[in-house]
Amino acid sequence: MGPTIPEVTVAEIVALPALRLTVRAGEHRLENVIEGAHVSEVLHAGELLEGGEFLMTTGSLLGDGDAEWESYVAAVAANGAACLALGIGDQQRHHAVPAALLRAAERHRLPVVEVPESTPFIAVSKAIFAAHSDRDRRVLEESTALQRELTRTAARERGLAGLAAAWRRATGEHVLVLDRRARVLASSLAFSAEVAGVVGEAATDLGVLTTVVTSVATPAGDAVIATVGATRHAGYLARIGHAGEYADLAAPAFLSLLALELERRWLLDEPRRRTRATQLARLLGADDDARAQAQLKSLGLRSDELRAVALRAHSEPQAEEILADLTVALGTPFLRRRERIVEAVTVDDPRDVLASFAPDVPTGIGTVVPPGSAARSMRQAHSALVTSQRTGRLIEYVDGAAHGFLLQVADPDFLRSFSDAVLAPLDAAENSDALIATLHAWFAEERSVAECADRLGVHRHTVRHRLQRIAQLLGRSPETVDAQTELWLALKARGISEDGEAAAGGPVTG
Template sequence: MNHTAHALTVAGVAGLEGLHLTVEHAGSRMDAVIAAPHAAELPLPGTWLQGGEIVMTSGALLGTEPEAWAGYMGELAQLGAAGLILGIGPRAPLREVPDFLVDLAREHDLPLLSAPATTAFPHITKSIIARQVEAERVTVQDSFALQVRLTRIVARGGTVDALLQEWQRSTGEHAGVFDRVGRLLGKNPGLPAAAAEAIATRVRADPPALGRCKGVAVGGTPATMAVSPFAGETTVRGYLARCESGLSMADLAVPTLLSLLALEFERRWFLDEPERRRRAQRLARLLTLDDDTRARAFLRGLGVSASTLWGVVVEATSQTHAEVLLDDLAVVLGTPLLRVHEGLVEGLATQDPKRLLQEYGVDAPVGVGTAVSPAGAARTLRQARAALETSKRIGALVGFVDGAAHEFLLRVADNEYLTAFADAVLAPIDATANGDVLLETLHTWLAENRSVEACALRLGVHRHTIRNRVHRLTQITGRSLDNVDAQTEFWLALKARGFRD
């Protein structure tokens, strides 16, 4: 049971009206919260305790020997009992509380109370339960009142900061709100800046999944911060970090706070719609400019001084996911050129986006185009779309390789398929004497644009030797090396074998 402002403690039990209980030893645990009352006459109560109970006994089976009580008190302390109420009186085994029992309570720091013969254990049990029920009623009432106040703030257009300030005033909890990429969007005065930065780093590196809460130990705060995601539909929108106070009232109200934060994010999304349309229009306009001077001037007008652009295309899993990606990529890639087009999130990054996207951990197929000047924006986006198709198949970010389609194909194809393909194409040469020499000659001849002279110079042999080897290759493979299809297959097979220029 969590601590609440209204929870019944051992001190509260001692002060219950009409019970006439006496505190024989208080120690340091009188503020321990009572989970339940438990009356039992057993020599060892361990199997019936779960922790937090206030135990009642007359000691009928323990007698007056200190040894028996020593084992009993030790087990109570070990199992986390909140305290012990000893029934005393003329008809009880103990007419008064013996000194050795007070010493044992002091040794185990266990609160010890005594009940007179006029106070029956059932009466104590009823009084404790009635007080606990009342405490829970007040807790629920206070939590509901807090939820109403928070809802009223949102309904009146209040900010995230206003929500968190009311949260701190009502619960005493330091709290902050972060977006998916770790930006601090609001906090109450109790959250230190160092703690906010540490939480932002954790959110970026290891974000908790929807429906999960992670504890983050942060310097500068009195306790561990609990980081909980909140969502729009099924996609995480942001994170609430709070220094848990242990108040049941706060725990009951947290789901409402998370829902209101999600609602606030949705409201912001609709308010930002004009800006998103402007971003999409700017991107569409840039894609029509094929003159570098005009394209650069257009970017400067947007406050973008980059001379190189990279196309980025991401396949969102839903409309909500696309909305989230638009906001996230604007921050991650630092670009105002983004849009949702034909179900895809498209953008132009002003720096190489591969590392940034990998650190962000985008959980969807991603294609990246090559680096181009501003006039090549349309081309790099087309390349990114082509790379996206391969990314969907292999489940990883794929970057297009411009001017070397074979490298692009080799990078994304299955290794077993490549090996089988190379073996099938080059098998006749492999089976021939001096096949390794013929393979080297074929690779060099293709790399030198089928120039016999350049190939001979590079290999250090006579040009007639090269002509003879090319003729030999034609005979072995049964294919004309003047045929473009044959050249392409041989080139890809050689690259798959590891031949490099």
């Protein structure tokens, strides 16, 4: 348990023999904390207070009446004065403390101290300032001692757990150290899942690498949460049970040591980083699903589906930071950095993680594939990455539906203009809705007149007649490959779904 450094109180100042102060009222309120000294002779002195003042006056404008002292004391007490000190003497307005003052002080629970004429107010002020200076010195000494102990712990390479334990021993506060996904890395106590959950939720709402702190009530007590990191956001620190100012002063040093420890762990992880890069290269080189599945099994993974990710950082240092973040966040053994490019293959959906840890970085995601086809997914991810660099947003490759991929990356205004231009002859014709619906159904049913007729609920001759009319209006047969590609893309750009209905809101863009 850390030391308790008491505040400066009325009792401490009254006890100084050199001041010769005498308590005349409020003996049971002498533990009031003094924040500062203040001398005032005005009647509205109470209005000038901010709380915690040792207020000194000779009462030169106050007589002996109950009404005037009641008004004065009520205002002083209401505004938080720690004490009222009245200077008395043969040369002062009052030769003794007025009874009216004592009665008012008892009603308002305000300590009253008598200051003899031989003690100048400046001497009392200096004593209060000296007491505060002494306390500040002790707080600083204890904070420095705490920082030295933490530094020794870090130098002994006791890790995050050692730092958490050292903080607990020195301050009495319990702590949790969490990673960027608010998962507990170390703690000074085995907290319940409920406590960790409350802290984790508050931590993720805090943001990344900010000087702002947040507080949250937990079953173990109130927790103060701060971010950890030097040049990058590495995690969070939660302190439960406030130890005092000396702990608050040492907290920045504690955060710095935690950041250094997290960076040290990352640097020491270099062999594992090489292993992850090697594992990814092996997986991408697997030429059949059996070999890939055997590799996954050797790593303790069981999955029939994988997905590749490729990111291009704005600089190599940023790529290193992203690699560090994704190592923890994705939890995949298949991860590597090649200059500014970071590549990964994961068994889980990576989109939420990427949104949290690489929101402004060009990113491509391949399709979900069997383990033996990881290389194909990676090629798709790189193809999508090229488009992501141009559009400025995450792009997912659409396998087997090139029109879907094109619609996802193209400008919506361009798609609208393209669709209107291609389908304009049909839009202008009579029965245009029926012609467009027939064209879409014919494509959807793989150009089968019979299946198209069944889908639309019309006679086959009707379908044939409409197709002939479409060819006349377009000036070319929809049977050619070029015409089919252009018309199908135009229909999809207009937002016509598989049931033949146009989507609300215009073109399909994803």
